[in-house]
Amino acid sequence: MKRFADALSRAAAQPVRSRAVDTLCPYCGVGCAVTYVADTERNRILYARGRDGAANAGRLCVKGRYGFDYADHAQRLTHPLIRRESAYPKGQLSPLEKRPEKPGGPVDYDDLLPHFREASWDEALDLVAGRFKAIRDRDGGQALAGLGSAKGSNEEAYLFQKLVRAVFGSNNVDHCTRLCHASSVAALVEGIGSGAVTNIVRDIARADVAFLTGCNPTANHPVAATFMKEAAQAGTRLIVVNSRRPIIAEHAALYLPIRPGTDVALHNALLHVLIRDDLVDHAFIRERTEGFEQLAETVKAYPPERAARLCDVPAQDIERAARMIGDAHAVLFFWGMGISQHTHGTDNARGLISLAMITGNVGRPGTGLHPLRGQNNVQGASDAGLIPMFYPDYQPVDDEDVRRRFEQAWGVQLSPQPGLTVTEMIKAARSGKVRGMYILGENPFVSDPDVNKVREGLTNLEFLAVQDIFLTETAEFADVILPASSFMEKTGSYTNTDRRVQLGSPVLDLPGEARQDWELICEIGRRMGFAMEYGSVAQVFDEFAAATRAYATLSHTALGARGRWYPCADPEHSEGDPIVFQDSFPSGKARLVPARFQPAEEQPDADYPFVLSTGRVLEHWHTGTMTRRSRALDAISPEGFMEVHPGDARSLGLRDGDVATVRSRRGEVRIRARITDAVLPGTVFIPMHFREACANLLTDPRIDPDGKIPGFKFCAVSVQAERCDVGVVSAPHR
Amino acid sequence: MATEHVSLTIDGRSVSVPAGASIWDAAARLGIHIPVLCHDPRLRPVGVCRLCVVDTGERTLAAACVRPCQDGMEVRTDSEEVEAHRRMLLELLLSEQPDRSAREETTGDDALYALARRYGIREILLPDGGEGTPRGRDASSPVIDVDHQACILCDRCVRGCDEIQHNDVITRTGKGYGTRIAFDLDVSMAESTCVSCGECVAVCPTGALTHKAVRGLRLEEGA
Numbered sequence: 001m002k003r004f005a006d007a008l009s010r011a012a013a014q015p016v017r018s019r020a021v022d023t024l025c026p027y028c029g030v031g032c033a034v035t036y037v038a039d040t041e042r043n044r045i046l047y048a049r050g051r052d053g054a055a056n057a058g059r060l061c062v063k064g065r066y067g068f069d070y071a072d073h074a075q076r077l078t079h080p081l082i083r084r085e086s087a088y089p090k091g092q093l094s095p096l097e098k099r100p101e102k103p104g105g106p107v108d109y110d111d112l113l114p115h116f117r118e119a120s121w122d123e124a125l126d127l128v129a130g131r132f133k134a135i136r137d138r139d140g141g142q143a144l145a146g147l148g149s150a151k152g153s154n155e156e157a158y159l160f161q162k163l164v165r166a167v168f169g170s171n172n173v174d175h176c177t178r179l180c181h182a183s184s185v186a187a188l189v190e191g192i193g194s195g196a197v198t199n200i201v202r203d204i205a206r207a208d209v210a211f212l213t214g215c216n217p218t219a220n221h222p223v224a225a226t227f228m229k230e231a232a233q234a235g236t237r238l239i240v241v242n243s244r245r246p247i248i249a250e251h252a253a254l255y256l257p258i259r260p261g262t263d264v265a266l267h268n269a270l271l272h273v274l275i276r277d278d279l280v281d282h283a284f285i286r287e288r289t290e291g292f293e294q295l296a297e298t299v300k301a302y303p304p305e306r307a308a309r310l311c312d313v314p315a316q317d318i319e320r321a322a323r324m325i326g327d328a329h330a331v332l333f334f335w336g337m338g339i340s341q342h343t344h345g346t347d348n349a350r351g352l353i354s355l356a357m358i359t360g361n362v363g364r365p366g367t368g369l370h371p372l373r374g375q376n377n378v379q380g381a382s383d384a385g386l387i388p389m390f391y392p393d394y395q396p397v398d399d400e401d402v403r404r405r406f407e408q409a410w411g412v413q414l415s416p417q418p419g420l421t422v423t424e425m426i427k428a429a430r431s432g433k434v435r436g437m438y439i440l441g442e443n444p445f446v447s448d449p450d451v452n453k454v455r456e457g458l459t460n461l462e463f464l465a466v467q468d469i470f471l472t473e474t475a476e477f478a479d480v481i482l483p484a485s486s487f488m489e490k491t492g493s494y495t496n497t498d499r500r501v502q503l504g505s506p507v508l509d510l511p512g513e514a515r516q517d518w519e520l521i522c523e524i525g526r527r528m529g530f531a532m533e534y535g536s537v538a539q540v541f542d543e544f545a546a547a548t549r550a551y552a553t554l555s556h557t558a559l560g561a562r563g564r565w566y567p568c569a570d571p572e573h574s575e576g577d578p579i580v581f582q583d584s585f586p587s588g589k590a591r592l593v594p595a596r597f598q599p600a601e602e603q604p605d606a607d608y609p610f611v612l613s614t615g616r617v618l619e620h621w622h623t624g625t626m627t628r629r630s631r632a633l634d635a636i637s638p639e640g641f642m643e644v645h646p647g648d649a650r651s652l653g654l655r656d657g658d659v660a661t662v663r664s665r666r667g668e669v670r671i672r673a674r675i676t677d678a679v680l681p682g683t684v685f686i687p688m689h690f691r692e693a694c695a696n697l698l699t700d701p702r703i704d705p706d707g708k709i710p711g712f713k714f715c716a717v718s719v720q721a722e723r724c725d726v727g728v729v730s731a732p733h734r
Numbered sequence: 735m736a737t738e739h740v741s742l743t744i745d746g747r748s749v750s751v752p753a754g755a756s757i758w759d760a761a762a763r764l765g766i767h768i769p770v771l772c773h774d775p776r777l778r779p780v781g782v783c784r785l786c787v788v789d790t791g792e793r794t795l796a797a798a799c800v801r802p803c804q805d806g807m808e809v810r811t812d813s814e815e816v817e818a819h820r821r822m823l824l825e826l827l828l829s830e831q832p833d834r835s836a837r838e839e840t841t842g843d844d845a846l847y848a849l850a851r852r853y854g855i856r857e858i859l860l861p862d863g864g865e866g867t868p869r870g871r872d873a874s875s876p877v878i879d880v881d882h883q884a885c886i887l888c889d890r891c892v893r894g895c896d897e898i899q900h901n902d903v904i905t906r907t908g909k910g911y912g913t914r915i916a917f918d919l920d921v922s923m924a925e926s927t928c929v930s931c932g933e934c935v936a937v938c939p940t941g942a943l944t945h946k947a948v949r950g951l952r953l954e955e956g957a
């Protein structure tokens with residue numbers, strides 16, 4: 001006989017008082033809606049439930065489901081910190097390389113904390129405002145710069161760019177969009193006059209063909225990937241292009257493993273076949289585009305056979321891909337950083353735009369252009385003007401009328417000169433042109449290319465204020481560190497990759513004396529003599545929305561529990577427009593911009609025979625500040641690795657799990673090898689998250705001329721097995 | 735094109751639904767929640783737990799989640815026979831459960847226990863099949879606890895993994911009493927291609943698949 005009375009009475013365990021809060025996942029651009037259940041007494045999240053959001057329909061990935069515990073990590077910053085006298089002259093405080101006695105993981109607090117002292121909020125904020133003011137009054141606004149964050153809300157992004165523009169007095173404000181999709185945005189703005197996606201991910205269900213290039217959705221947009229696989233099962237044919245085979249390729253009708261850095265040649269060959277075989281949409285070309293003749297002329301020189309040689313894929317596969325695109329009624333184009341993070345990233349994106357345009361695949365169900373955005377709010381931060389050349393809503397800072405309007409709205413004179421981008425700021429810091437920086441929620445010391453140069457730049461700054469939730473590698477160079485709010489503690493709106501604007505709500509209380517980011521931005525402004533008074537975050541949203549066309553109809557109330565897509569003419573009765581540009585583009589006609597293939601700058605040679613590409617893994621986020629402090633995510637994916645092809649591993653004398661030294665012209669890292677045929681012979685792959693095996697010690701800081709994005713996906717390296725005698729240089733296996 | 739509709743009565747109330755709709759869906763429209771363990775509206779119905787059986791006047795009881803409505807059907811969802819049948823099924827399932835439900839003690843939403851409470855089951859006159867947890871556990875994943883003893887083979891995790899997340903990791907293995915869920919070609923969860931999305935935990939109705947992070951906490955929502 002079995003008794004259940006005990007268990008059934010629910011008296012078995014001590015009850016925990018909990019609270020369920022409807023909010024969003026803090027990680028990626030998919031923007032999953034989630035309910036976090038929190039232990040209210042101990043101020044920590046216990047578990048997650050998927051919520052029926054527009055982008056996720058209740059689904060979550062490992063990051064949204066289990067990656068929430070960073071917020072109550074013991075290392076959260078809880079007091080303002082000021083650098084001690086003894087910690088000058090400034091420099092890096094902890095070693096970047098993994099020390100044998102210390103396991104990997106984030107910055108070691110024991111290395112850092114002794115160099116800072118706790119301070120009161122008044123002292124810290126007065127110091128920050130005072131030093132920024134002194135630099136501004138002495139050297140002018142151009143000597144100050146701000147790096148905002150795509151992890152923050154729209155409201156925070158809006159306030160941050162307002163502070164830099166109206167109070168610092170320059171347009172030197174940027175964020176990590178520079179490092180992910182700046183080239184895509186440059187190409188889209190040039191081509192159609194808008195940088196946002198033209199259709200949502202889930203509309204892939206209505207596409208006959210989906211072209212997925214330079215993206216790895218099962219790792220980087222995992223819930224979006226579930227809808228892609230679902231579509232593939234229901235008959236949407238996927239064309240997958242990549243030089244490192246993504247898992248989504250298992251669901252592809254056609255996979256093209258192209259040689260890194262040759263996308264322009266492939267796009268031109270596809271355009272070539274489409275035009276040669278007359279698989280184009282003449283009416284669409286006539287009515288909605290301009291520049292077709294020029295494009296046709298340029299791609300004439302790219303028959304599939306030529307591209308086949310350049311890209312190292314069979315010509316008949318190129319023919320087949322072109323035919324699939326040309327014969328389909330609806331094609332949706334998705335791309336990721338394998339397209340954008342090149343020194344020819346803008347050209348790469350131009351080709352995709354041309355492919356969609358000449359086949360009439362924009363503005364209808366199942367069609368469109370979708371650069372998969374990375375951060376949860378990279379779309380919104382860009383919309384809110386966290387970009388050096390644009391005010392909110394992509395209104396150019398060098399446009400006289402626009403500037404007048406903002407001067408009137410904000411009541412100050414504004415600089416007509418476009419500001420510095422992320423990479424340019426670092427350069428200017430090194431040369432001494434930029435003297436003071438305010439960095440909120442970014443970690444350029446790990447995320448930017450060629451971090452040795454970043455170190456020089458940050459060291460050279462006269463004053464650096466860092467606002468964050470943890471001590472980051474960047475905070476090591478700070479004069480003042482301001483403890484701020486995590487996603488789990490704030491109210492704000494976030495715009496996902498689909499242009500869906502959704503509200504996040506506080507699940508936890510702020511730890512210690514930490515404060516809301518938006519309040520700190522306003523405090524600094526106020527202490528520098530500029531009134532930034534808002535009663536609530538919703539009020540900030542209203543001011544931001546009023547400065548734009550895209551958000552003009554929206555408010556926190558209008559967004560409600562499920563959010564809205566922008567544009568949304570009537571938020572009371574409609575969810576907004578998932579598909580845009582049905583009849584025309586913001587720029588009127590789409591401009592087709594031809595591109596010629598140029599090989600990447602740093603080609604492999606005898607000394608550096610491999611091509612290195614960087615990227616991400618499913619369990620981690622960016623520089624790992626959050627995910628490496630999540631017990632679950634860290635347990636599943638504890639360390640960095642380098643993927644290498646079996647043939648190359650053999651000639652290098654590398655076995656799976658062996659440690660290798662990887663060198664480029666800029667630096668070297670030691671890292672464990674993982675042998676897989678997902679990467680092509682002659683190429684290696686290293687994820688960017690792990691500071692002790694920091695991929696960005698190796699990467700090339702050269703940038704795309706239009707998007708100003710660095711080519712993270714291509715640089716030349718050498719690989720050497722640690723315990724064997726084979727020379728440094730080993731020719732790649734072909 | 736207008737969809738065809740069929741009309742029927744459920745517990746004496748009439749309802750009209752599109753042809754092909756299941757009895758379970760039709761009842762839900764009337765606000766009648768037919769008890770269920772293996773079914774979830776987001777998943778393809780499979781009718782394996784038999785808890786949703788109803789009386790359609792036929793020789794045998796029908797599983798409401800898979801049986802399509804027919805015109806003129808008269809359905810009883812709570813007849814004595816139906817309730818006795820459900821009670822017996824619950825007792826059989828509970829007799830093999832571990833002494834405590836990991837789900838009940840964490841997220842507090844064990845559907846089997848909820849039904850046991852609803853049917854007032856406190857002790858079962860069947861041998862205790864759960865003693866010593868002969869079906870075993872898999873604690874290899876850093877985030878998900880697998881207690882095969884609490885598994886009722888409802889296939890919700892299999893379908894959640896396949897149909898909701900499209901990861902195709904979970905399957906069934908073994909025969910008869912030894913049947914259990916398995917990962918890939920029957921390796922541990924940690925060694926499998928599982929991506930730890932947690933969907934299986936979200937859809938599991940019992941303590942078989944639970945979040946490790948909240949083990950040992952009983953939650954009281956709404957503070």
Ligand code: SF4
Nearest residue numbers: 025028032061064223
């Ligand atoms: S897909 Fe993105 S938004 Fe959704 S749960 Fe995963 S990380 Fe979060």
